[in-house]
Amino acid sequence: MFKRKHKKHKKKVAQVVEQEAKDFEEALELLVPSTLIETLPRDQIDTLDQSKATFNNYYVEVGTQSRHRRYFTSQYIQKFGKYSNATMLDPFLIGEFGKGDTDICIHLKKLDDRATLDKLNRKIRGQESDLMMNDADSGRTMDVTEALRDTMSKRERIRQKIESNIEVSIQVLTSSNDIDDLNRYTNTMNRNVLNNDMMMGTPDGRQLKALKNMLPFTANPFIKEHCMALETTNVADLFLFGNGTLSHNGGIVLGDDHLGRPLYFDNFHKDMENYNMIIFGRSGAGKTFTTEVLTHRSAHIGLKTGIVDPKGDYRRFIKAMGCPYFDLSSPTGHRINIFDVDIEEHTDPEREGQLYVNIDEGVQGAKALIFRMIRVNEPENSSILTATARAMIDQTIRQLYTDRGITRDPNSIYDYDAAKANSEGALENGQDMNLTTPYKKMPQLSDFYEALRAKTSNKEAQTIAEVIFIYTRNGGSEVSSIFDTQSSTFNLSRAPIFGFGLSGLDEQMKKIGMFIATKWLSAKFARKNRHIPKRLIFDEAQEAMEDPETASWLENQYRTMRFFNTSMCAITQGFEVFTRVDQGLGILKNSSTKIFLKQEAIDIDSVKNSFDLSEGEAQFLLYTAEKGLGIIRIDNESSIVKVRATPKEFQLFQTDPPRKRKPNPSAS
Ligand SMILES: Nc1ncnc2c1ncn2[C@@H]1O[C@H](COP(=O)(O)OP(=O)(O)OP(=O)(O)O)[C@@H](O)[C@H]1O
Ligand SMILES: [Mg+2]
Structure with missing residues (x-):
């Protein structure tokens, strides 16, 4: 064997x-080809009508043993409109001119500032004397005056070292396996760039030298008459080999930009106003897929992710990654308690480093949940949640913590008696001592219920108790009481990714469960270990906008998470729902990163207006964007993104039912 x-x-x-x-x-054959012929129009005099000859008839033919013969022709950009811009070379890179390829080669040489200044001074003197010779109001005078002003301001920029002058040669090489194809390709390209205000020049008679200049062997790759002197800022615009149209150059590659260049996304970039994000898109647009690409690649750079998964979309991926997936809807599964609170660091700079139990946050969340339970079940047209009822619920929840001695003091959360009993027990049994002190038992929903019941003379308390009874252990079904419990033990510290699933719950319970899980993960994961970057993802985020209290609680998370180095990441189908409430707008404002995938017609106007999208961008999101294609916006930058998975990732992320499965286009 x-x-x-x-x-x-x-x-x-x-x-x-x-x-x-x-x-x-x-490779050797390409470097040392078997034939290398520079062809000039006169060489073809017998076969070609000379009057029809264009510059394209100057070319180099390269022949090799193992490949097809290939034809090359070089041109140089001689001039472009008055201003350079970052996308001016894009048409060349997109290269949709026919059967051929375009390569661009840029050579730079910094010019001596002193020599440049001398040259500019000479130019200015020439322009001045030109002015003196001309009639004051002739058109020519106006042109020269403007040119003189330009030259003088350029001299000023160089003098002050704001800019430097750089000798630039921008060579555009077109090539094809067929000479006619090459001619057609090059002509189409030239027509196209002429429309873009660019002028091209050909190194006629020196095509072979030009081609060799593209290889890194030539000592002086400049052809003098095909160079331009550009200022530093213009040169910066030429650099298309960078990082897509976002300025990030670290983090993960999320996909490609519109030119197929890798698009980096650094969720924790220091210039970002906050780390939060939102992914919008209609059903099937690729939100889950995008989120999985994000999560998977982030895990590889050490970022930890917790996912709240109402529909069970992430289960397969998380399990395939060998990571824990806690199904909260399974009858025998893990449980979380809606009243859990935890110790965290003060966000207030004056109390930096101080720890406290964030009871307020816990109460806000629990209250929002109880309001939601009531709204879901209150009889139609009744208004149980009066101002006094709300205040009473708030006070009753706070009392539950007080009764257990749990206050803002971090010591108050530990159960020292239990720790002592445990260690004594261990000593007696000759076992190892467990040195961690457990937390006290937290209040539970049935404690809240009992507390309301105890207010026998308060009618509102009795009504509310009746409504929430079904969520308590004695109240009815096993399913609706799953959150009336002490929390299970979760070991989240080792897994790079973990998920909380709720897909087995009915619609009503799911709406409540999603929020319970998000709240729990906020206290136990997102607001802990504040120096470690991490991400909390929750799908179906539009649900949280249904109640003002849940929405407010979530908005508060979005406002405070930067301090904890946590990225809150909301995934949602319904954009319009977010813009309808103030809290939704607050969440949008506190999300530096937004990813728009294909949109529903009903949402497009609000997306367009909220983010000042152009008509073209809106049309793109409505019609053009296929699965995984969209726009990413980070503060003031944006780019088109095509989220592309590797074949292996594609296997992990696939959520379409197998029968409908299409082959991965990027796998080929
Ligand atoms: N970037 C992509 N590359 C290739 N295939 C993709 C891409 N994005 C999505 N898909 C395909 O589309 C399917 C549906 O995408 P996904 O489940 O992410 O949609 P969704 O927006 O989350 O939908 P829903 O709102 O219904 O949850 C994926 O299973 C996958 O087959
Ligand atoms: Mg999805």
Whole structure:
């Protein structure tokens, strides 16, 4: 057995060696081709009508043994409109001109500032004398006056070292396997760039030198008459080999931009106003897929992610990653308690480093949940939640913590008696002592219910008790009472990704459960370990906008999470729902990163107005954007993004039912 394996291995090595040798041979052949001919129009005098000859008839033919012959022609950009801009070379890169390829090669040489200033001074003197010779109000005078002003302001910029002058050669090489295709391709390209205010020049008679200039062997790759002197700022615009149209150059590659360049997304970039994000898109637009790409690649750079998964969309992915997925809807599964509170650090700079139990936050969340339970079940047209009822609920919840001695003091949360009993028990039994002190038992929903019941003379308290009774352990079904419990023990510290699933719950319970899970993860994960970057993702975020209290609670999370180094990431189908309430607008304002995937017609106007999208961008999101294609916006920057998974990732992320499954276009 071992021998066979060994043999197989040897065979593989032999294959690799063979392939490498072949690659090397091919590379060598390109460098030292078997034919390398520069063709000029006069060489073709017999076969070509000279009067029809265009610059394209100057070309280099490269022949190799193992590949097709290929034809190359070089041109240089000689001039462009008055201002450069970051996308001016894009048409070349997109290269949709026919059967051929475009390569761009930029050579730069910093010019001596002193020499540049001398040159500019000479130019200014020339322009001044030109002015003196001309009639004051002739058109020519106006042109020269303007040119003089330009030259003088350029001299000023160089003098003050705001700019430097740089010699630039921008060479555009077109190539094809067929000479006619090459001519057509190059002509189409030239027509296209003429529309863009650019002028091209050809190194006629020196095509071979130009082609060789593209290789890194030439000592002086500049052809003098094909160079421009540009200022630093203009040169910066030429750099298309960077990081897409977002300025990030770290983090993860989320996909490609509109030119197929890798698009980096650094969720914790220091310039970002906050780390939160929202992903919008209609059903099937690729929200879950995008989120999985984000989560998977982030895990590889050490970012931890917790996911609240109402529909069970992430289960397969999380499990395939070998990470824990806690199904809260399973009858025997893990449980969380809506009254859990925890210790966290003060966000107030004056109390930096001080710890406290954030009871207020816990009460706000629990109250919002109880309001939601009441709204879901209150008889139609009744208004149980009067101002006094709300105040009474608030006071009753606070009392539950007070009764257990749990206050803002971090010491108050620990159960020292239990710790002592545990260690004594361990000593007696000769076991190892557990040195961690457990937390006290937290209040539970049935404690809240009992507390209301105890207010026998308060009619409102009795009504509310009746409504929430079904959520208590004695109140009815096992399913609706799953949150009346002490929390299970979760070990979240080791897993890079973990999920809380709710897909088994009915619609009403799911709406409540999603919020319970988000609240719990906020206290136990997002607001802990504040120096470690992490992400909390929750899908179906539009649900939280249904109640003002839930929406407010969530908005508060979005406002405070930067301090805890946490990125809150909301995924939602319904954009319009967010813009309808103030809290939704607050959440949008506190999300530096927004990803828009394909939109529903009903949402497009609010998306367009809220984010000042152009008509073109709106049309793109409504019609053009296919799955995984959208716009990413980070504070003031934005780019088109095509979220692209590797074939292996695609296998992990696939959520479409298998029968409908389409092959991954990027897998080929
Ligand atoms: N970037 C992508 N590349 C390839 N396929 C994709 C991409 N994005 C989405 N898909 C395909 O579309 C399917 C549906 O996408 P996804 O489940 O992410 O949509 P969704 O927006 O989350 O929908 P819903 O709102 O219904 O949850 C995926 O299973 C996958 O097959
Ligand atoms: Mg989804």
